[in-house]
Amino acid sequence: MKKWILATAITAILVGCAGQQPQSSLPTGVTLLETVKVEESQVGIPYKKYLLSNGLTLILHQDSSDPLVHVDVTYHVGSAREVEGRSGFAHLFEHMMFQGSEHVGDEQHFKTVTEAGGTLNGTTNTDRTNYFETVPSNQLEKMLWLESDRMGFFLPALTEKKFEVQRETVKNERAQRIDNQPYGRMGELFNQAFYPQGHQYSWPVIGWPEDLERADVDDVKHFFQRWYGPNNATLTIGGDFDELQTLAWVNKYFGEIPSGPAVTADEKPLVTLDKTRYISMEDRVHLPLVRIGFPTVYARHQDEAALDLLSNILGGGKTSLFYKNLVKDGFAVQAGVSHPCQELACQFSMYALANPAKGGQLADLEKRMRESISEFEQRGVTDEDLQKVKVQFEASTIFGLQSVSGKVSTLAFNQTFSGNPDMISSDLKRYANVTKADVMRVFNRYIKDKPMVVMSVVPEGQRQLIAHEDNFIAPALNVSEVAVQGVTDYQQISSSFDRTSMPKVGASVELKSPEIWSGQLANGIEVSGTESEETPTVELVIYLNGGHRLIPVDKAGLAGLTASMLNESSQKRSAEALAQALEMLGSSVSFGASSYQSYIKVTSLTSHLDETLDIVRERLFEPGFKVADFERLKQQQLQSLQHMMSDPGYLANTAFDGLLYGNTNPLGVSSSGTLETVSSLTLADVKAFYQQQYSAGNAQIVAVGNLNESEILAELARFSTWKGEGTQLPDLTQLPELAGGTIYILDKPGAAQSVIKIGKRALAYDATGDFYKSYLMNYPLGGAFNSRINLNLREDKGYTYGARSYFSGGSELGVFVAQANVRSDVTSQALVEFFKEIKGYRQSGITDEELAFMKASVSQGKALDYETPYQKAGFLRLIQRFDLDANFTEQQTEITQSVTKTELNHLAKEQLDLDEMVVLIVGDKMTIEADIKALGYPVKTLEL
Known part of the structure; x- marks a missing residue:
């Protein structure tokens, strides 16, 4: 497929061809809305857009270059659909939707997709939630069965226990990604000052902890009823599939799901500030940081493109004013400007990480940032400024078309927020048509002498470094009495066919490894x-x-x-x-x-x-x-x-x-x-x-x-004129003797989580030997989402956001590692569960069911290995670096299919001896040490 942008055709007129096809061949209740084709040397993604009678939008993009399909279901619901004091529902629902539905058992969604050789995930932001799978193309019907079942039949399977486990998982995710990370809480505190009280972006997507605590299972049910109907969703399918068969499947699995309550677009009043607001926080960080934000417009507003160009001129890399005035002169370790946009609002965002060697005073950095803004006003916009940003936008658009998933995501995004999947060419025109006068106009309107939010983040105990004393305190939340508004009564669906029967798989796909x-x-x-x-x-x-x-x-x-x-x-x-x-x-x-x-x-x-x-x-x-x-x-x-x-x-x-x-x-x-x-x-x-x-x-x-x-x-x-001899690696010195069974604690006072790593030195890389077989052996233990370790620590116990184990090998040495970030209060319990799973797997070995699952998942997953240029380059490098046969993946497939339980269990005995492994815990020693010592293992304190 060659649907390209010519590299020099930034200002070219790029249009798709829209038309209608006869409706008679379509399933009843499915309407073809448009067909968009893309001519050679034009930008865009060819697709067909359909509408089901229940309001579900369907977009199909065919691409037969690889034997795979990417399925995306995007719901137009994110944290912006929540109400004040009741945050976190959209993100919590992302987790809940993987917990099974009426006809799909607990944990079966991950297992089914993984066993099919696919990958899957879900993401939530302020404005949408999406669920997606990439699988071999013969697995498409199964994916539609899964996605339709959680759209139409989720509530009958929702239980209090599932809700509580996933609430704990979300708490663990928050602890790992926010509370236990440097600057992790900066964004949510900044947004409280930036947006008016009650604005949909004033609370974090992951939710405030107290909001999560006050939620109950009925709130979750009502949130689903309000927002997860087919009329608030877009189903996008890309890849190698039969169009008519796919239409029939989509209609079968999704067509009988009733529409949900009507959904209307939120209003988009421009955010304004009455005065500059200064806020600050202390954090466990080394580098003081100052962040400045100006409210501007909203996504696809007529001024968005010009503001994007302005942000690039001010702080977009080594040619920017921020780099020249802050980084090159050594006052900042990093600095930048960006203009991220969301459906309802954009932020013109600036930041600088202070260099403590220059004093680290954030007031000085703020002054230099303001001076850079003034310098831009005097300097103006050059022809090169315009051209480089337009070229960069054009190039990033092209690179975004390198994968089916990238194209599907673009179509789904554009349909969800514009009602039109075909926005690439118009977006390119928006940027191509920006003038110098446009950039200066938006500068004067949104930035020059305008109120802003200035946030200082300083190391604990160093408030003397803040840019300015705080003059804003976030008001107390107004907690809504109801979590969801506009809920209608739940409609139990009586399906016209037996949904308990998992669809059969189509003919095996033909794997296409790159021709090298x-x-x-x-x-x-x-x-x-x-x-x-x-x-x-x-x-x-x-x-x-x-x-x-x-x-x-x-x-x-x-x-x-x-x-x-x-x-x-x-x-x-x-x-x-x-x-x-x-x-x-x-x-x-x-x-x-x-x-x-x-x-x-x-x-x-x-x-x-x-x-x-x-x-x-x-x-x-x-x-x-x-x-x-x-x-x-x-x-x-x-x-x-x-x-x-x-x-x-x-x-x-x-x-x-x-x-x-x-x-x-x-x-x-x-x-x-x-x-x-x-x-x-x-x-x-x-x-x-x-x-x-x-x-x-x-x-x-x-x-x-x-x-x-x-x-x-x-x-x-x-x-070809490059000269010079190769350099031999020096010999490694003697490796230390591991104190197997010893637990080492590295103190991180106040840590919200403990990082656990368990492991030992192991096999060097070998594409077709024991290293590869050890990868297969570990797959059910900790190599897949539904592995023993992850199901225990995450899904059953709620100790962590994720736990895994793996073998990693280089040319000389390798390692086995089992790891997780766990809540501090369950550090010792998590260790016990890790030890139990590793010991149990080593003693009893892989089950017949696990063996079959591993063989199916690993073998079929190779259909996804070579899609993008980046993946192909990695494949070439592996062959080159380790001098592998060009057909080594075929040999791996043969090994995967023929390996026996006896071989894998022997490797488990050999490689998973806990007595040979060391344990490292990075956490708050004061709160975790006593419980760990009570386990009876030797415990040592480690210093870096």
Whole structure:
């Protein structure tokens, strides 16, 4: 399929062809509303739009490039449909809708989709909730059965117990994502000051904790009755399917569900502020942060596009005023401006993370942010400002069409909020038509001298750093007596067929692994590629074997710092000039480093690949290595390390690696380095590592795009003069002897959750050996949502938002890890359940049912592995890095189908011995230590 935007056709007239087809062949009650086709070299997504008699909107997009389908059901309900004092229902419902329905058993939704080889999830925001599955195309009818059953038959299966368990799960999610994260509560407190009391965006999507507590199961039932009818939903299906058969299925499963109460659009009065509001909070953070917000318009308002361009000029990357005035001069570690829009309101949002080395005073940062705004007024808008933002919008639109899920999401979004799936071309026109005068007009109307909200977030005990004393206190909530308004009586549906019978699966799909070519540059650099005709884009990665693994422990952090330097100035141009050149192309070039490799990621429109690779060559072969760049980046890395010390996930990963590998091995020290190692790094170290790492002998390239082998190799010929020998990895020092059975506690005072990691060193990567079989063995234990560990700790006990276990392997070593973030008050109980599940699985082994589930899920799931260019590039790299056979996935499928319980149970005995594992807990030692010691295991306190 080649439905493209020409890279230079920003101002082209892009229209679809709409028409009607005969209705006679359609199922009774299904009406075809429009057919949209897209001509060659035009933007858009071809689709057909239907309406069922009950009000359900159906959108079909056919794409046979991969044997899969993506099903999305979007309900026009988010937290904005809630009332004050009764928040959290929309998000709670996202969880509840996975708990089974009248004809689908408890936990069966996840199990059914996973066993079908699919993936699934749901998301909630202020304005909509969506549920989606991507599955092999022969599983489509089963997905429609599942989605229709929870739309029409959810309430009969709703119980008080399910409600209580999912309420606990939501509390755990809040603790993990908000309460236990640096700056986690900033957004919800900011919105209380930004929006008028009672505004639908003034409360958090996840809900206030006290609102969740006052909810009961009847409130949940009423919320479902009010908002989850077919007339408030859009069903969008994309992928490889038979159209007439799909229409018949949709009508069968959804057509008999009665409409819900009428739904009308909310009004969109513009948000205003009477004066500038200052608020502040203390948090367990290292970097003080100031955030400023101006109220503007709402999504797709006539001024939205111009405001987006204004935000990019002020704070969109290295060419922006914020970067120049705050980051480059070292006053801020990060700074930016954006203009996120929602259905009812937008925010013109600015932020800066202060550099404590410059004092960290947020009043000074606020002053500089205001001065940047004034500088824009004097500077005005340039032709380049307009062009680069339009190119970036165009490019992001194209990249969004690389997957079926991306296209389905776009169609569903546009239909839900505009009543028209075909909005891509009109959106492009909106941005293409913005003028300099438009940008200045919206600046004067919404930003210049206008009231704003200014929020300071400072480390605990350092209120002297806030920008200004608070002058606003959020009013107390007005708790509504009723949680839901406009509810009608529940209608019990009598189905016309037996819904208890799960649909049968269609004929097996034909797996389509990428057709791979391999070539070489004149200097011997290996290139692997595959052709992808989905979009006119190229994804290209240059890998350099080595990375952090090459670095002596006392210089940890050097690989990443060197990559950061290569993202800066060249000998010819400044970092800002290079960033501007890439922005004008709609391309991205990013140098980075990980444990075993450095890399250069290149994303480009095909028409601009030549110019983009010229920039890669300039940065790679002619780095500037300027002292000013080095000092700024080093300071940013140090401050980032200090910041990450407040992140419990980072603390857990760093400490756990140290336990497994020891502090004398690179694998036992974070690739970001430590405060001591990074502080000692010099520009000379960077230059020396550059010479060692960035040589042709270390390089391999993968390329995915709509160019053939000869065309890609011709573009890459500019790297044929690259020289240098490969670098051998130094030997690892002796690995520490693990104190198996020991529990280590790393204290994080006041933590809302405990991070638990249980594990040991394990097998190195092997695509077809015991490593792969261990992945299969672990699948029922902790590798799937409905695994033993997750069902126990999340669904049964309500201890966590999610728990899992996995094997991960590299070229030298591997690990087995079981992990979860759990409520602090159940830390010891969660450990007991972890131990019980791992021991029980090791002793009794996999069941026949689990074996069948694993084989079906893993085998069928391969249909989803190669859809996007990014996925294809990862597949190529795996073959390249580990020197695998091109057909290794076929060998894996054979192994999956033939592996026996005896083999898997033997591996479980071998790999899951708890006596060989260490346990790390990052949490509030004062509240968890006594209960943990009572378990009878050796307990030690760990210091980083």
